Amino acid sequence: MLRAHVDFSRKLRDWDGFGVCFTDKATVDPEEYFTLNEHHQRFLQEFFGSNGLRMGIVKMFIDPFRLNYCQQDSDEDQIVEVNEYHFYDLPSFHAQLARYILEVARNGGVDLKIILSGLCPPAWMTRQKELSGRDLDPVNRIHYSRYMVAWARYLSVTEKLPVYCLSLHSRGEMWQLWDSYGIPLYSNTGMNLYWSPEMVVDFLKLIRRQLDHNGLEHIGLSPGDTKNWGNFYDWGYADLISEDPLALKAVSLLTSNANLSGNSNDFCSTGIDLIHEKRPDLHAWVTADELRNIRPGSISALYKLIYRTKVNSVILSTTIKNKDSSFSQSKDLSFLKPVCKAGQPGMGVCQVGCNGSDIFIIGFSSNSTGNTDSFVLINDDKLDWNMPIEIRGSASAKFSVYRTSVSENFLRLEDVTVKEGKIHYLAPAKSVSGFYTII
Known part of the structure; x- marks a missing residue:
């Protein structure tokens, strides 16, 4: 039967809402920059407007184009000066996006949260001296940590955007993306840097100190977005973080990617459960794959992420291109509307x-x-x-x-x-x- x-009456956990991550090259490469037009604005109204999905989270990426070569050593304790970086002479499409989305969300009564995710450092900071080189040169450890803090400070203080959290990397555990020399194997690898568990633990403590030192105590810190939750546990990240008291204290949010049509690794809660043994207060957010094929099966995958993986937010990836033809997702969004209307930020996941x-x-x-x-x-x-x-x-x-x-x-x-x-x-x-x- x-x-x-x-x-x-039985709340399982707090719910932080649904969100959007814009993934195409135009959002991170200044050479691809374009200005939002009325078609883009209508598209964004569907996600964040009062008559749309009313999403409450935006995921943005830290691009590697804001600092030229620096020969001098970088000082961890020196205050980060935003004007030393190319935020003003190189336009940021993500900043433009965020400003408009913030206005739309506030008009719809939603308090927006922004999460920043690292991609890769400027080419000169890597051992390979090229963009997406595998290894961060140890002599540039402080340079790169300050670079990420500069991004957070620019968006939070200068642009006055609601930056909620800084995530160290996006799929940075995927060591198979490079050859033995640290050169990307595939042209479509995207911007990336390899992050070992030891490097994640080191940077959690380092960047937490720098955020606090620069008056950014309100910005949280995530150990990075692994390809899936299984990698977060199986590849040693959750274990090493849980064993280091200072790194564990530095974490404000757990994050990962997931494939809505993926396997058990995408819905594995073991790493979250391990961290929760010592930090039950931490929330977990997941970035799911592209919106292009959202159907009832995709929504059932959201059930698995919410109830089996035990996340507090699902961020869905999409693209926003400089072509009117790219905005043909209304049917996809219609399958999302029932669940987004139900799960607004601040509500509780119930039994x-x-x-x-x-x-x-x-x-x-x-x-x-x-x-x-x-x-x-x-x-x-x-x-x-x-x-x-x-x-x-x-x-x-x-x-x-x-x-x-x-x-x-x-x-x-x-x-x-x-x-x-x-x-x-x-x-x-x-x-x-x-x-x-x-x-």
């Missing part, structure tokens, strides 16, 4: 259950945010299912319902009423339905 329930093999429920409690208790029902099966959903811990007996399916685009349906503790609802095949309490 098919059974399902949502218990709004759910369902014994259907291809049916999943994601629940969010109000958590004193002013948002209403909500849940999402994902039917990834090929069949329609008549769902008896037990509702626990809700002060309301009525829900508004919106649905996206192969033939519906976030369609408003008739309100449903809780009768004898349950909602009875026919969930069409390959559909995502959002239920929002009516007070």
